[in-house]
Amino acid sequence: MAAQGMVTQSFRQAMAWLHTWFGLVLGFVLMAAFFFGALSVFDREIDRWAIPSTRFEPQPMPSYEQILRPAFERMQPTQQAIDAMRPRVDGPMPDHFDTVANWSAYTTHRDPVLALFAGFQVPGAKDPDEAIFALGTIDPRDGTALPDDRLKIGSGFFYPMHYSLTLDWKNLGFWIVGFSALVMLAALVSGVVMHRKFFRELFTFRPGKGGLRSVLDLHNLTGVVALPFHFFFAFTGLVIFSATYFFPVGHTQLHDLHDLHAATEANELGLPHQRAGVPAGLANVDAMVAEAQRRWAARDMAGDVGFLVLQHVGDANGYVSVYRAGTDRIALVGQGIHFKASTGELIREDPVATPVGKVAEFLTGLHLQHFRHWLLRWLYVLGGLLGAVCIATGFVFFVEKRKRQHAKQGSQGARIVDALAVTMITGMVAATLGILVANRLLPDDLPARGDWERYAFWGTWVLALLHAGLRSAPVARGLANPAWREQCGAIVVLAIAAVALNWITTGDHLLRTLGTGYWPVAGLDLALLATAAVAGATGLHLRRRAAATAAVEHPRREAAHA
């Protein structure tokens, strides 16, 4: 009995060690993954707030013949893309790219604008399979080209921040986030082992208890109530990137085998892998789309087109793939229907997935939430924010627990961690607001405007770090860092400034957006005001507590002097 008790005890201690140190080191990454993940749930809405010319209602996939074809025909790679490709090509780069490898258009039920992609073959490319790409954005109502150099802050910045920290060098960001997700699964299991009174303390948060107790309560509460969410999102995040994390050999060690597999698969499916080299025309694509929609309806899943791809454009081997926007289900399924481009005859209808495939589709869809369900969308935001609070309170608990001890020993360790925690919690929110404020302040025609917006984000964050470090001296004496409440004040100012600037620069104030029911912009403004309210209340609370501590400290010091 005693031996068994000892084993459990040391197991629990090992779990506590794992939870504390891995949580501390990788919590910084996970905090960003959770927070920006929560923002990504509304990435398209944030895009619309940030690019006022796109503030109109979401549109379905437009007609190919009337809207898409002229838009595709206009597309060419940018000079930047051509320069980037140059070292991987033997001989000179052409002035105009004529051989279209593929054209595609993608939309969701939340996209007012339409994203277009074009891939071109490059004569003399060292890897003949490598294509050069062009991106385009159009107004799907009339085909007008919209400027693409405007940063889509939601889908183009917060979303990649969520899974790669925008560290693109050698995919380093993907690997860091992926490793952190793996560790998070361990942190959840070890946390459950440590927190024995799991259900008995499910609802327990005692803000009045002060000090460590209330912080630990909130850490346990936010971890436990959304435990299925935390677990499934870390897990499905890994599933989505499993090809990158676990099986990158297909593209590295086994390149030839990978190519052979792709060719064999294409042969089996009847979807040609390569061009035939024989020019061919293109039948009516709108008719193919209508036929695809008829076939979906016959399978009792009527719906809009989400993704339209034209492969090997202008070649006898060309084909057109029509994929459904599965907004009515969790599972991310395309139900693709493929047509021969030159004649419009049906080549293939994707079969229903195998059971394993279905599980993968469900898990991917669960995480990527492409479906139409506003309540679930908001519940995901709640889950993401609960995760961020769970990690934030973990940091605070770590610091608070060691602060006084370190103060006695004269160590500076707690000071560093505390400054990093300030940077990660209030600083990250401030940086997020910084990019929104910059978005409304920078002139519309500024060259490389998106880069300036990114600088505003990182600049605000660096300022938050410097500020937190410079103000951290009291932590070494076991007191609170005033940077916490000062950055809460900065958040209030920035959040209100963002709402005010949106009003001034676009005229879309809350009375108007709420009056016309334009929720994407109204929602973001309301969220900003809510952020200001929470940060304001927190700042006031921290100031009152600091004043109370000072009142206790002051007489004590007087007494010591006397």
Next chain:
Amino acid sequence: MHEASHAAWLLTAALLASIVGMAWLALAMPAHGQQVWGAPVSPAHARALRVLGAVALAVSLALCLASDHASMAALVWVMSLAGGAFATAMALAWRARWLALLAPWIGAADTAATR
């Protein structure tokens, strides 16, 4: 249009059922009974509250299923449980007395007896 507003009502009701269900489960627990009435509820009341809580959560699931197909409903329900538990915890932390309204048949007399 009509269908969308119908679903919105069902989901609102499902969310409310989750919150109320979680609150009833919490009220059955000694620590939270103490917060709300100053003393834990009697064992008979605790049992009744637990049954009510479980029924409310089941009703929430049923409402989710009435609004969406099964896989979507399961996800909405699990997330609504998280929302309900968090809302209950916040209510207990800041405005515990308000939760007494969810069980008006339990008075101070019922809890005093157990002291």
